[in-house]
Amino acid sequence: xxxxxxxxxxxxxxxxxxxxxxxxxxxxxxxxxxxxxxxxxxxxxxxxxxxxxxxxxxxxxxxxxxxxxxxxxxxxxxxxxxxxxxxxxxxxxxx
Numbered sequence: 001x002x003x004x005x006x007x008x009x010x011x012x013x014x015x016x017x018x019x020x021x022x023x024x025x026x027x028x029x030x031x032x033x034x035x036x037x038x039x040x041x042x043x044x045x046x047x048x049x050x051x052x053x054x055x056x057x058x059x060x061x062x063x064x065x066x067x068x069x070x071x072x073x074x075x076x077x078x079x080x081x082x083x084x085x086x087x088x089x090x091x092x093x094x095x
Contacts, residue, residue, distance in 0.1 A: 003066055003094065004034050010065035013088075015041045015048050015081075017070075045069050045081045053088040063090045 004012055018027070018040070030038050041048040049069055055061035067085040072078065 001030065001033065004037060007065065010037065011062075012038045012066040012068065013041060013052065013064040014038065015043075015045045015052075015067075015069045017044070018042045039064075045072070046077055049081045049084040049088070053084040056088040061088075063088055064093060065090055066094045 004010060012030075012034070014030075016023070018024070027040055041052060052061065056063050067089055069081045069085055
């Protein structure tokens with residue numbers, strides 16, 4: 001949130017399962033603080049991050065400035081998510 005506050009035109013894309021009890025409240029708080037600038041992608045990051053990267057690559061979605069992926073932390077998933085996030089980000093974006 002600090003980064004969004006200091007970069008008033010930046011957008012954030014969040015990829016998560018959003019299955020925890022506080023998930024809805026957290027999303028509501030961030031949406032209220034930064035209306036129209038935060039986009040939540042619910043589901044398995046192996047699917048959602050890859051799909052977002054494809055939409056950026058084919059020009060149907062703009063790349064993002066700030067990427068937050070809360071995916072699996074073991075195996076190949078972190079590298080897979082990271083590579084897709086890089087492909088879907090503007091030059092100089094934070095991942």
